Structure formats: C-alpha cells, structure tokens
Amino acid sequence: xxxxxxxxxxxxxxxxxxxxxxxxxxxxxxxxxxxxxxxxxxxxxxxxxxxxxxxxxxxxxxxxxxxxxxxxxxxxxxxxxxxxxxxxxxxxxxxxxxxxxxxxxxxxxxxxxxxxxxxxxxxxxxxxxxxxxxxxxxxxxxxxxxxxxxxxxxxxxxxxxxxxxxxxxxxxxxxxxxxxxxxxxxxxxxxxxxxxxxxxxxxxxxxxxxxxxxxxxxxxxxxxxxxxxxxxxxxxxxxxxxxxxxxxxxxxxxxxxxxxxxxxxxxxxxxxxxxxxxxxxxxxxxxxxxxxxxxxxxxxxxxxxxxxxxxxxxxxxxxxxxxxxxxxxxxxxxxxxxxxxxxxxxxxxxxxxxxxxxxxxxxxxxxxxxxxxxxxxxxxxxxxxxxxxxxxxxxxxxxxxxx
Amino acid sequence: xxxxxxxxxxxxxxxxxxxxxxxxxxxxxxxxxxxxxxxxxxxxxxxxxxxxxxxxxxxxxxxxxxxxxxxxxxxxxxxxxxxxxxxxxxxxxxxxxxxxxxxxxxxxxxxxxxxxxxxxxxxxxxxxxxxxxxxxxxxxxxxxxxxxxxxxxxxxxxxxxxxxxxxxxxxxxxxxxxxxxxxxxxxxxxxxxxxxxxxxxxxxxxxxxxxxxxxxxxxxxxxxxxxxxxxxxxxxxxxxxxxxxxxxxxxxxxxxxxxxxxxxxxxxxxxxxxxxxxxxxxxxxxxxxxxxxxxxxxxxxxxxxxxxxxxxxxxxxxxxxxxxxxxxxxxxxxxxxxxxxxxxxxxxxxxxxxxxxxxxxxxxxxxxxxxxxxxxxxxxxxxxxxxxxxxxxxxxxxxxxxx
Numbered sequence: 001x002x003x004x005x006x007x008x009x010x011x012x013x014x015x016x017x018x019x020x021x022x023x024x025x026x027x028x029x030x031x032x033x034x035x036x037x038x039x040x041x042x043x044x045x046x047x048x049x050x051x052x053x054x055x056x057x058x059x060x061x062x063x064x065x066x067x068x069x070x071x072x073x074x075x076x077x078x079x080x081x082x083x084x085x086x087x088x089x090x091x092x093x094x095x096x097x098x099x100x101x102x103x104x105x106x107x108x109x110x111x112x113x114x115x116x117x118x119x120x121x122x123x124x125x126x127x128x129x130x131x132x133x134x135x136x137x138x139x140x141x142x143x144x145x146x147x148x149x150x151x152x153x154x155x156x157x158x159x160x161x162x163x164x165x166x167x168x169x170x171x172x173x174x175x176x177x178x179x180x181x182x183x184x185x186x187x188x189x190x191x192x193x194x195x196x197x198x199x200x201x202x203x204x205x206x207x208x209x210x211x212x213x214x215x216x217x218x219x220x221x222x223x224x225x226x227x228x229x230x231x232x233x234x235x236x237x238x239x240x241x242x243x244x245x246x247x248x249x250x251x252x253x254x255x256x257x258x259x260x261x262x263x264x265x266x267x268x269x270x271x272x273x274x275x276x277x278x279x280x281x282x283x284x285x286x287x288x289x290x291x292x293x294x295x296x297x298x299x300x301x302x303x304x305x306x307x308x309x310x311x312x313x314x315x316x317x318x319x320x321x322x323x324x325x326x327x328x329x330x331x332x333x334x335x336x337x338x339x340x341x342x343x344x345x346x347x348x349x350x351x352x353x354x355x356x357x358x359x360x361x362x363x364x365x366x367x368x369x370x371x372x373x374x375x376x377x378x379x380x381x382x383x384x385x386x387x388x389x390x391x392x393x394x395x396x397x398x399x400x401x402x403x
Numbered sequence: 404x405x406x407x408x409x410x411x412x413x414x415x416x417x418x419x420x421x422x423x424x425x426x427x428x429x430x431x432x433x434x435x436x437x438x439x440x441x442x443x444x445x446x447x448x449x450x451x452x453x454x455x456x457x458x459x460x461x462x463x464x465x466x467x468x469x470x471x472x473x474x475x476x477x478x479x480x481x482x483x484x485x486x487x488x489x490x491x492x493x494x495x496x497x498x499x500x501x502x503x504x505x506x507x508x509x510x511x512x513x514x515x516x517x518x519x520x521x522x523x524x525x526x527x528x529x530x531x532x533x534x535x536x537x538x539x540x541x542x543x544x545x546x547x548x549x550x551x552x553x554x555x556x557x558x559x560x561x562x563x564x565x566x567x568x569x570x571x572x573x574x575x576x577x578x579x580x581x582x583x584x585x586x587x588x589x590x591x592x593x594x595x596x597x598x599x600x601x602x603x604x605x606x607x608x609x610x611x612x613x614x615x616x617x618x619x620x621x622x623x624x625x626x627x628x629x630x631x632x633x634x635x636x637x638x639x640x641x642x643x644x645x646x647x648x649x650x651x652x653x654x655x656x657x658x659x660x661x662x663x664x665x666x667x668x669x670x671x672x673x674x675x676x677x678x679x680x681x682x683x684x685x686x687x688x689x690x691x692x693x694x695x696x697x698x699x700x701x702x703x704x705x706x707x708x709x710x711x712x713x714x715x716x717x718x719x720x721x722x723x724x725x726x727x728x729x730x731x732x733x734x735x736x737x738x739x740x741x742x743x744x745x746x747x748x749x750x751x752x753x754x755x756x757x758x759x760x761x762x763x764x765x766x767x768x769x770x771x772x773x774x775x776x777x778x779x780x781x782x783x784x785x786x787x788x789x790x791x792x793x794x795x796x797x798x799x800x801x802x803x804x805x806x
Binding site: 052055071072073074075076077078079080081121122123124125126127128129160161162219220221222223224306307308309311340341342343344345348351353355 | 455474475476477478479480481482483484524525526527528529530531532563564565622623624625626627709710711712714743744745746747748751754756758
C-alpha cells in the first residue's frame with residue numbers, strides 16, 4: 001500500500017465530537033449509496049436476471065450499462081455490475097448444459113480441426129485482467145446524437161479472464177498457416193432465417209499481432225463465463241474494443257483477409273461526419289488511453305465543503321497507463337493523482353485517487369491519463385458518424401455542487 | 404502473460420479429428436462443472452441467500468465453506484462463492500440502511516472520538532487484495548477430529564478490499580497514544596442478554612505492527628461489503644487469520660494489553676494436545692505459507708489419461724509467496740509450477756499451474772509453497788487441540804484416478 005496521502009489540515013484535528021468534525025468541513029460521500037438504491041427503469045432481460053438491477057441502466061434487452069455511481073474502487077468490476085452489449089440475442093441457455101462439450105472449429109492452421117472446450121482446457125491455462133469496453137462507450141456525450149446506445153461511462157469494466165492462450169492452441173495444431181494476416185472469430189448466436197448470414201453474423205477480424213495476447217476464455221471473475229458474457233467460450237483480445245471479443249465463439253480462423261461480414265466491413269467503422277461507412281475507414285480495434293472520475297459524481301446528494309477523495313479509473317488500451325492528472329477547475333490546473341490498489345497488468349485499468357479540499361460552490365472535476373508510450377488523453381473527441389472511440393477528458397468531466 | 408508452457412508431445416499433433424485427438428490422450432477437465440451442479444445439502448441462511456449454493460457447503464447457518472471444485476483460476480474469489488464463518492449471528496440488516504451513518508468509536512489515540520463511515524471515507528482511500536482464511540481451515544484433515552467446523556480447503560478466499568488505511572485515521576486523530584501495543588477491534592453483533600459480555604463479544608487484539616497495513620474497509624470485490632462479510636465496516640488486517648478481521652467494527656482501540664474477551668484470552672489459542680487453552684499459548688495471528696491444488700480434484704469424474712493442467716492457489720501470509728512445487732507421486736519428486744495471472748500483492752494468493760502428463764492409474768497430487776523469507780510449507784501439520792493453522796502439504800494432497 002502507498003503512503004502518499006497528504007496530512008490532514010490541522011483544523012480537522014481539534015474538534016471534539018463527530019458533529020464538530022463534520023462542521024469543520026470533512027466532506028461526506030454518500031452519493032454512491034443513494035444512486036445505487038435507485039431502481040432501474042426497465043427490468044433486466046431474463047438471461048441477465050442474476051445481475052444487480054440497482055447497478056445497471058437497462059437501455060434495451062441487449063444493452064445494459066453500469067451506473068457511474070456503481071463503480072467501486074476495487075479494480076475488478078463484479079460480474080453482476082458489468083455492462084452487456086449484444087449484437088444478437090444470446091444463444092439458448094442449453095449451450096451451457098455441458099460446457100466442456102462446446103466445439104470450436106479452428107481453421108487457418110497447419111492441422112485444422114475441431115476441439116472441444118474440454119480439450120482446450122488441457123492445452124494450457126492463463127489468467128489476464130482486461131478492460132472490456134464497448135467502442136461506443138462515451139457516445140452519449142456526442143452532441144451529434146449518433147444512432148446507437150447513448151452510453152456515457154458504463155459500457156466498460158475490468159474483468160479477470162481465464163483460458164488457454166490462443167497461440168498455444170495454434171502451436172498445438174502445427175502453427176498458423178502461411179499467408180495469414182488476421183484472427184477471425186465467429187460467434188455462436190442463432191441467426192435469423194431468410195436473411196444473408198453475412199449481413200447479420202457476429203464475425204470480426206483483428207490483426208495477427210493480437211495472437212501474442214489473445215485468450216480463449218472459459219472463466220470470468222472466478223466463475224464459468226455466464227451466457228450474458230459469452231459463455232461457454234469467448235475470444236478475448238486484450239486491449240481491443242469489446243466487439244472484437246467474440247462471445248460463444250464457435251469458429252476461430254487465421255485468415256488472409258478481413259471477414260466480409262457486414263459487422264466488420266461496414267459496422268464499427270470510424271466514419272467522418274457526413275460520409276457513409278466503408279471498409280477503407282478505420283475499424284474499432286485497439287483502445288486508446290482514457291480515464292474518468294467515478295466519485296464524486298453528478299447524480300448524488302450535494303457534497304459538504306471539505307476534504308474529498310476524488311477517484312476513478314484509467315487505462316491505456318494496449319499500453320499500460322502511466323500517469324493520471326486530476327483537475328478541480330475544469331482543466332485550468334492539474335494535480336497528479338496517486339494510483340490506488342494493485343496493478344493487474346497493462347490491459348487492466350488502474351484506480352486513481354486525489355485527496356482534494358473542495359470549498360462551497362460548483363466544481364468541474366476532470367481526469368486526464370497518459371500511457372506508457374506518452375500518449376495523453378485528449379481534450380476533444382474525434383467526431384464520427386457512429387460515435388465511437390470517445391476519449392475526451394472534457395466530455396467525461398463531472399460537475400459537482402458543494403454546499 | 405507468461406510463455407513457459409512446454410510444447411505438446413508430437414503425437415498430439417497428428418490425429419485428424421477431435422475424436423482422434425481425445426483418443427491420443429488429451430485429458431478432459433469436466434469435474435469442476437459437475438461438482439458445481441451438486442446441490443448443497445442444507446439451505447443457505449437468509450443473510451447469505453444471495454450466495455451461490457452450488458459453490459458452497461452449508462455446515463451451519465454461521466459456517467459456509469467454498470467447495471474445492473468451485474475455486475476457479477481467476478485469483479479473486481467472487482463474493483457469491485466466498486466462505487462465511489460468523490462467531491455470532493450478524494446484526495440486523497437495518498445497519499445497512501444508511502451505511503455512511505455507521506459510527507466507529509476510536510480510542511487510544513491522542514484525540515479519541517467517534518467517526519461516521521461517511522467521515523472515514525473522506526480521510527483516505529486504499530485498495531488491497533488479501534487472503535481471507537479461517538484459522539481452522541484444514542481442521543477437517545486432523546485425525547484427532549477437533550471440535551469446530553471440519554473445514555478442508557474452502558474456509559478461504561482472495562478478496563479485494565477498499566477502505567481507509569487505519570494509520571491515516573490514527574494520524575488524523577493526533578497519532579497513537581503513548582504506551583499502546585495492540586490494535587483491538589470490537590464487532591457490532593448484538594450480544595445475548597444475561598451473559599457476561601466478555602464471554603461472548605467478538606473482540607480481538609493484534610500487535611501494533613499490523614498498523615502498517617490495516618484497513619477500515621467498506622467495499623469488498625467492487626461492491627459495498629455485504630452483511631455476511633461484515634458490512635458496513637470491517638477491520639482488515641492483511642496477512643492475519645480471519646478472526647482478526649473484525650466485522651461490523653464499532654470500536655477500534657489502541658490498547659496497552661490484549662483484550663480480555665474470551666475469544667482472545669482462551670479462544671483461538673494453539674493449545675498442545677491434552678492441554679487446556681490459556682492466554683500464554685500462541686494466538687492465531689499471522690498466517691503461514693500454504694498452498695493446495697484445486698484442479699483436478701478427488702470428487703470429479705475420472706480423468707482420461709493424457710495432459711492435464713494441475714492448478715491451485717498459494718500464499719505466504721504476511722510474506723509474498725515466491726515458489727510452488729507440484730508432485731504427482733505423493734511427494735517423492737517435485738517439479739516447479741508456474742504462476743498464472745497477475746500478482747495482486749504480497750497479501751493475495753497466487754494461482755499456480757503445472758502441465759503434466761498423467762497415465763492411467765491413481766495419482767497423489769501435492770503442492771508445496773515457499774515464501775519470500777524462505778519458509779517452506781511443511782509436510783506435517785502441528786497437532787493442537789483446536790485444529791488450527793493446518794498448512795501440511797500432505798494433508799492437502801489430492802488423490803485422482805485416471806482411466
């Protein structure tokens with residue numbers, strides 16, 4: 001544990017009772033609890049009925065967002081609080097009846113074949129913590145109101161995955177076939193009848209370099225992966241936007257070119273304002289450096305003037321996050337925050353905190369992260385039709401009122 | 404992620420179908436799932452009804468044990484799977500209605516006073532992962548059948564806590580008063596009427612040196628601490644046996660001597676066989692180096708001959724765990740296991756794994772950990788009346804049958 005907390009001002013030490021202490025200006029921090037007791041407006045869908053409804057905003061049956069007030073400070077996001085974004089409804093829960101019997105078809109290796117999950121488990125074991133984030137997280141801050149779910153900060157979490165490194169599986173099957181440049185994963189959702197499968201299938205390609213860290217995961221946060229999060233088997237591509245982490249993965253192919261599925265060719269493209277999506281535009285792949293403050297937050301009760309622990313999360317995508325600065329004046333001045341809690345590796349987020357004295361008034365709290373490569377979280381978002389990749393520190397700032 | 408996995412034997416690479424691959428000897432690993440579907444024999448108590456009953460053995464309403472088969476490989480133990488051991492029934496759930504209003508009385512500092520949880524939250528923030536383990540974990544392996552719950556391995560978990568460092572609170576109140584040698588925490592359980600409080604109160608003392616790492620925690624695994632685990636406020640003493648981590652802590656006193664409560668003076672003493680407990684015997688304080696294998700395990704389906712990932716957990720108490728060896732022949736020979744997943748700090752456990760080829764037959768699998776100070780997990784338990792502190796690697800070995 002770190003010992004970098006500043007000393008309390010002397011005046012906090014002298015009052016004789018708890019009441020006097022409060023009068024002397026020690027802020028309270030009850031907003032999270034208050035917000036957590038707000039009931040969700042819509043009910044949770046059946047496949048996610050086990051989740052914490054007070055922690056989630058139900059946008060639709062396929063889009064559940066973690067409330068900003070529900071993010072704690074324990075680094076890992078509990079499964080019950082983790083967001084859900086499905087491009088298609090999940091398969092029938094019957095696929096979990098015998099998890100080890102799930103079959104993955106592997107192509108684009110020297111010896112292509114099917115492997116059951118039971119067989120995959122014998123090939124290796126690794127555990128990695130990653131930020132799982134929808135590329136549309138922060139879309140709700142775009143004034144252009146892009147179509148799609150208006151997520152603010154809650155389409156993200158930090159999750160512990162266990163599985164077999166994909167490179168171990170490729171090695172066991174003789175290695176990646178010559179000429180392959182992509183890892184293409186196909187989801188096991190049931191496709192609607194009477195429609196071109198390519199127009200609807202969840203199939204994404206990531207560059208072959210992702211093989212270094214990719215995992216075929218069967219466990220999430222200490223339990224078999226729930227259906228809502230892609231169990232029995234999910235492709236995890238650490239550092240990449242959520243859509244690339246294929247749920248219910250049934251086919252894993254090393255391919256020479258990107259998938260022709262619409263979700264790859266035209267979906268999730270970073271399309272300039274006014275343009276139409278096309279495959280020449282960047283896809284949502286690696287995440288970029290980003291941070292936001294979770295406490296205090298705007299939808300809580302007014303703060304009392306005094307000391308407060310400002311805290312939030314920061315991550316660097318495929319780079320470790322190195323530094324976080326916090327501003328209490330909307331970005332005019334910045335102070336370096338401290339990291340709180342264990343470092344779970346470069347693909348995880350880190351909790352940061354800054355002890356600040358907030359006087360009565362309105363304050364705009366912002367955070368700005370820097371990754372190990374020196375990339376600094378920008379002030380402005382990059383406008384695009386789909387509302388992807390919003391890392392703007394200004395958009396993520398929180399206005400709080402102190403009584 | 405590590406890249407220390409051995410290559411697959413060549414014979415695994417040649418077969419052309421999944422069936423042939425299985426025939427070639429890739430072991431499967433389905434026991435955990437099978438065991439997890441076994442229903443608990445007794446129902447969960449109301450205060451813990453939110454827990455995963457398939458993951459727990461219900462010994463009594465105050466003693467719930469995690470099944471060996473339910474421990475995954477994701478380092479952190481999910482709250483739904485975490486064991487419970489209460490010395491008294493928890494207080495009424497009404498204590499959680501306004502968590503920030505919970506009052507802690509602090510004594511033995513220069514300026515003793517009451518502080519609310521809301522005030523504590525303004526004083527600091529730290530997050531630490533610790534092994535939480537009942538000192539009686541492993542009691543079930545004692546042939547002497549000590550009284551008390553016959554835990555085997557499941558009265559333990561690795562948990563992420565957030566709270567304020569106790570030393571920050573002491574500093575804010577002028578520092579620890581002169582002459583104090585212990586940190587004494589008192590639980591907020593309701594005591595039965597008509598009985599000497601000292602005979603029943605949950606009050607424990609730990610040496611003052613524990614101040615370096617102790618935490619007053621309000622969050623566990625990313626959510627406010629549930630009642631079952633000591634919410635709204637729990638004293639966490641990293642590296643110390645579970646009983647020292649006082650739930651619903653209502654009084655925190657720096658004291659010149661140990662508590663006179665019976666749970667301290669006579670309870671949880673390491674009493675030699677045939678003797679009676681007395682305060683001169685060692686109390687259960689720091690944990691010692693320990694490990695065990697969670698998979699494969701004895702209560703699963705028979706394994707198929709071939710490769711298997713043997714994995715488990717290892718920790719060093721107040722020292723980091725440095726090394727784990729695994730034996731597949733009951734301790735005759737040992738191989739060094741690899742660590743799996745992130746290092747959450749010296750108070751957390753680490754997952755270890757060894758890739759082994761198990762032929763048909765019966766095998767006794769054992770693990771033996773070494774901590775950073777060079778202490779090696781012993782072969783034999785230390786006999787004592789209460790069945791405490793069992794770290795014997797032989798007791799924790801797992802016999803498996805391979806078809």
